[in-house]
Amino acid sequence: MSFSPELHHWLILSTILFSIGIYGVLTRRNAVGVLMSVELLLNSAAMNFLIFNHYASKPFIDGAIMALFIIAVAAAEAVIAMALFVAIFRSRKTVDVTQINTLKG
Amino acid sequence: MAVKVSTLDERIKLTDSADSPLDTQEYFINMGPQHPATHGVLRLMLKLDGETVREVIPVLGYIHRGIEKIGEHSTYRQFVHLTDRCDYLSAMMNNWAVSLMVEKALKVELNDRIEYIRTIMAELERIQSHMLWWGVLGMDLGAFTPFLYGFRDRELITDIFEETIGCRLTMNYIQPGGVMDDIHPNFVDRVKKVIEYAKPKIDEYEELLSGNVIIQERLRNVGVLSADKATSLGVTGPVLRASGVPLDLRRVAPYGVYDKVNFEVAVGSVGDCWDRYWVRIEEIRQSMSMIEQLIDNIPAGKTMLMKPAKKTVLPEGSHYAQLETARGILGIYAVSDGVSDKPVRIHMRSPNYNNVWSADEMTRDSRIGDLVANVSSIDIVVPDIDR
């Protein structure tokens, strides 16, 4: 076993980041915090695509394109989420997810 | 009629409760007392909704020195010295207002030489005040260069003052019964030279600032003050004239030798910042032409008709005189008991005090940047507000 990064090192790293993201999604009270945890999840997913692209199909770049799509989706998601949070904050004066439990504003 | 006076806390509460529920969060912010755009120690409480100003509450008193109260303990001649420190950019005009009040009360007839010198001095001072204002307006809008241009040219006028009077800012030149001293032999030549020099400079000012597209954007239709609002707020001076009310005491109730010179009263139409800008630029031009008409015709005569050492006692009753300073109408009101050489009560109706309240009217529902332009276009001198 060598210390220089191989496929499994990379995979474990991205999995750790993903698990941290899961923890954040489940425990964060602030909606913006939840959004940030989701960004962590997306980021580690994009990283996985690139890792597999690099180690499993080097001559092709489909993984890189998937990573690009993930980044674009993350951007769209962040835009919408921000708009929703601002709207929610306007009507409820809070973005605490444990207190936003009705659908009616 | 009882006047309801509310404290600052009450006013804040009042505007706070008007907050629409659960929409956007409005908040208060202090502009000043230390703030570059308030020209001294004026404090403006702003109620903001994001960048939008919902209300402006001027909070006064940070440079209050009790000048009116000190006036009650000093003779009229001593009081003249204090007025320099109010609106320091119209120092001689403040002196003149007190002198006018005393002369009116004592029915002193002045000779033409005194009136000519006073008028020329007042107009010179109006020019330098407007030049300074022009520079400061540029600086408030983010252009630093006009500030130095304005100061450079104003400096030449203060040099003239220094030669004759010995002072550059708080001149204390016009006294009850005349002027402090005769004009310097160089005075006439130098004034002519400066006017010759400054005329093209005003065109340069216009080139630098007036035609600029950003200045037009920043000033046009910003801070509109309607004629009705302006009169009901008691606004005077260029701000009032910009709103379309041609009230200029130099024309309406002439003092000095304003009835002998030709000049136009610059009047705006919309009442926005641009009109206030234009009115002042035009006033500089008019003042120059006035000085040109007067400077060659200064008659000979004495320059002081009342003996300074003599005790000045005004007749019993109240006396009032007013004139047009660079910022508006300055009125001096004094009550004398007919025995003492000191007034029982003295009050100044200062132009800046009334003008500053129009900031709220102008700025409501526009941006912070507009507030700065508005405050600058009102051209306040804070010591004159607080006195």
Added chain:
Amino acid sequence: MDITLNPADLTHTIAFYTLALTSIVAALIVVTAKRIFRAAVALAVVLICGAGFYILLNYDFIAGVQLLVYVGGIVILIVFAVMLTSSLESIEEPPSLGRKALGLFSSLAFLATAVIAFSETKFPLSSISAEQPKDVAKAVGRKLLDYGAGGYVLPFEVISLLLLASVIGAIVVARNPKRKNEGSAT
């Protein structure tokens, strides 16, 4: 154990572990920081480290996009969201013990499962001699606009539509219905 590394590999390894450590610590800050703004900054750090990882994997172009879109766009949006919805003094209450336990359990369970799955699986690694395309940016561009087999022009268009829709949606949701006549750009 292979100690005799050449310097190029050594710098590569050092960079990997440094970035990995930094990004894990920063990610932990993201999910546990009481002040939400600090979490946002930590998120920026995680994403910058992510760009570093992509450079280590030889995907410079994706790293650039990551910095441009994630750090320059999304993080700033999130910072805006934080600024609009909380103040400097607002400190988030820590989650209840139950939630904490639940979160910890699920994340650890996921970690364990995933790691076991990795160690059990034999991935079809490409041979060492396989070469990456010279210019990833060019290759990505060609692939995105290719409408033959293996081309991504349809997903590309869908993504652009999605972005447009989200921008319009965001404007509609965040618009203040009461003040229609005022300029919305502040």
Added chain:
Amino acid sequence: MLDFLFGQLVATHATFDVVTLSDRTTQALAEDPWLAAGYALLGLAGVGGFLSLLGMALIYVERKVAAHFQCRLGPMRVGWHGMLQSVADAIKLLLKEDIIPDRADRVLFLIAPVFSIIATTLGLILIPMSPSLQVVDLNIGVIFISAVSSFGVLGILLAGWSSNNKWSLLGAMRAGAQFISYEISVTLSLLVVTLFAGSLQLSEIVQSQQDGWWIWRGHIVGLVAFFVFLIASTAELNRPPFDLPEAESELTGGFHTEYSGLRFSFFFLAEFINMFIASALAATLFLGGWMPFHIGGLHTFNGLMDLIPPGLWFAGKTTFIIFLIMWVRWTFPRLRVDQLMRLEWKFLLPVGFINLFAAATLVITKLYFFPW
């Protein structure tokens, strides 16, 4: 006759081999790790020294230019014609008390200036100053520079937020909104040159201007892109007439209201270096960077131009653009917030898009000047 004289020169100077410091480091890494470490150290020290020296020089130049615009002399006391004034100011700033507001978020308050100076440094290392004077030459140079500059604004947002001052917060919000908006226009005009040159690599973009600079080879399109870039990058630099985030007369200094001493000087330095980066980028993309003034086909003329070393060309062009930016600063007043946004979204953005389409047409139809 002249052709005979300069034929030799053309042959030797017509191609420029780009060797960056990072290339040298990677080459040396395989053979001599210590040499590689030496190169890396040299790069670090060079960038650090260059950063502070350039910052001070720019501050001095700015003051002198401002002074001469305003009919005065500017600094004259410290050193010959005030040359050492910046040094004196730097010492003063270093010795000043470092004040942290009582209720501020200390950690963020302390790292905010570091954020912006790091972003600036990362941008600086990519600038090709001459064929042999460039630290790193990434093949995604253009994207990298705009990416890095966009996290400089994160430092500003941090500063504004952590100061716990409403003015700072307003300034930070303005900075964020302004930056995100104008970033689009900058990127659009960068894309025009990328289309022309067919590369994202800065050194290749410079090489592509062998036959003429893009500002006039791409005639109208290049010119429009140049001006859009100049306007939008002035806005990104927070310089007047777009200095709303720190508008002194409105926000008392905006995001850096609460900063003092060394930390303030970091922001100050970052701002000036950013001005250099923007100017250098404009020079590189539109005015040919270190590439001498060439006219396609005229070998004699080109040979003559090659006599001036590339470094001087770069310095001259960059200085010219820096002077332009300073000129604008000391002449124009400031825009209002909504006008700023209107300028971007209703004017620069459509113009940028149309220009990009025009550029694509130009590239397809090969309608540049000197297409050979």
